Amino acid sequence: MKKVILLFIVFSIIFTFYSFASVSYFLPVKNFKTYLTSAFGEYRPSMTKSVSHFHMGVDFSTAYRSGVPIAAVTDGYIEKIDIDDDDIYGYTVYIRHDDGYLSVYAHLSKFGDNLSYLFESLKKEFGKNRIEIFFSPNEIRVKKGEIIGFSGQTGEALAPHCHLEIRDTQKNIAINPLNFLSDFVTAPKGDIRILGLRINGREVSIADKIHYFTGSLVNMEINATLKTDRNSLGLYKIELYMDGVLVYQILFDEISFDDFEAADVLFGRNSNASNYWYKLYSPETLSVVKLNKLPIEFPSESAVKIVVEDFWGRSKELKFRLLRR
Numbered sequence: 001m002k003k004v005i006l007l008f009i010v011f012s013i014i015f016t017f018y019s020f021a022s023v024s025y026f027l028p029v030k031n032f033k034t035y036l037t038s039a040f041g042e043y044r045p046s047m048t049k050s051v052s053h054f055h056m057g058v059d060f061s062t063a064y065r066s067g068v069p070i071a072a073v074t075d076g077y078i079e080k081i082d083i084d085d086d087d088i089y090g091y092t093v094y095i096r097h098d099d100g101y102l103s104v105y106a107h108l109s110k111f112g113d114n115l116s117y118l119f120e121s122l123k124k125e126f127g128k129n130r131i132e133i134f135f136s137p138n139e140i141r142v143k144k145g146e147i148i149g150f151s152g153q154t155g156e157a158l159a160p161h162c163h164l165e166i167r168d169t170q171k172n173i174a175i176n177p178l179n180f181l182s183d184f185v186t187a188p189k190g191d192i193r194i195l196g197l198r199i200n201g202r203e204v205s206i207a208d209k210i211h212y213f214t215g216s217l218v219n220m221e222i223n224a225t226l227k228t229d230r231n232s233l234g235l236y237k238i239e240l241y242m243d244g245v246l247v248y249q250i251l252f253d254e255i256s257f258d259d260f261e262a263a264d265v266l267f268g269r270n271s272n273a274s275n276y277w278y279k280l281y282s283p284e285t286l287s288v289v290k291l292n293k294l295p296i297e298f299p300s301e302s303a304v305k306i307v308v309e310d311f312w313g314r315s316k317e318l319k320f321r322l323l324r325r
Helices: 113-126
Strands: 004-008 036-038 058-061 069-071 076-083 091-097 102-108 130-134 147-150 161-168 173-175 190-199 202-204 210-213 220-228 237-242 245-251 254-256 277-279 289-292 301-309 315-324
Touching: 076 113, 091 147, 102 147, 113 130, 113 147, 190 210, 190 301, 190 315, 220 237, 220 301
Parallel strands: 004 130, 210 315
Antiparallel strands: 036 058, 058 161, 069 147, 076 091, 076 130, 091 102, 102 161, 161 173, 173 254, 190 202, 190 220, 220 277, 237 245, 237 301, 245 289, 301 315
16 A cells, blocks of 8 residues: 655744735746646546546646746745555645745646655655645745746546646635636637537437426436637536526536546536536536526426527527426
8 A cells, every 4th residue: 555654844833824816927837838728627537546536627738748947826835745556636836825825836847946856755765655745834935936846647647737726724615716817818710619418318409499208307418619720628508498497507616626536526427537517406416506497397498598609708598498208
């Protein structure tokens, strides 16, 4: 069994109160023309575990290159680093910022100069064991734009890139990083595509204007994506209307870490890292499901509208009538 080595560089008991003051953020990929390669909340089948999970951050391109400098998104101090070749996140840096939020930089190939000697000595001593190193507040301060590591593909990464998360650890949630970086991440060229529809597990044509069901309940799923000139991205908001009334809403603004391994509750079969079947029903309470007023028994006839939207407000809708046989 793999051991976990926990190291506290300075031993102290510290009570920290966060002000969540307004600070400015910047892109984590330094001196490199980057773009968004994965969105917040996407489906991820696990490569090392049996359970799938939500993508709790966003990914930025490093053109499949390791060694591209990764920088702190704003001022703060290094709170922790993880050294693990096999974990989901791989080599990771955690920075506590002056506004209280925690930024996370995963899949690194190596750490910045202020951590490289420590990394090398610990790897020699503990080998392939997972190592978690905690630092005292303000022991290692970093400025916005300061290099804290270099892109790689440690952990569950298929290719080198920059993975960024923003966490509110008081609420135990991950927040969509685009909320902090909207001034620097413009809408990618592309369009939203609705690719499929399922009703009670059966795939039906999205061209049809009438769909039928039997029984009292209807479980709908929609296959949709933002198709850009480079890749496919998950969506930001999905809404279901019945007879003009909003009855179900999914919003990827934040995700509770209690839901981290609940991706299969939200996503339907055949979902993968680039194909997303969004369930418009949920047997469990999820942090991304903001509204669930589905009827206990569906009416015999209703007008249905499904609206899917990306982070930048671009949307597409699918309309049809739903009839009980």
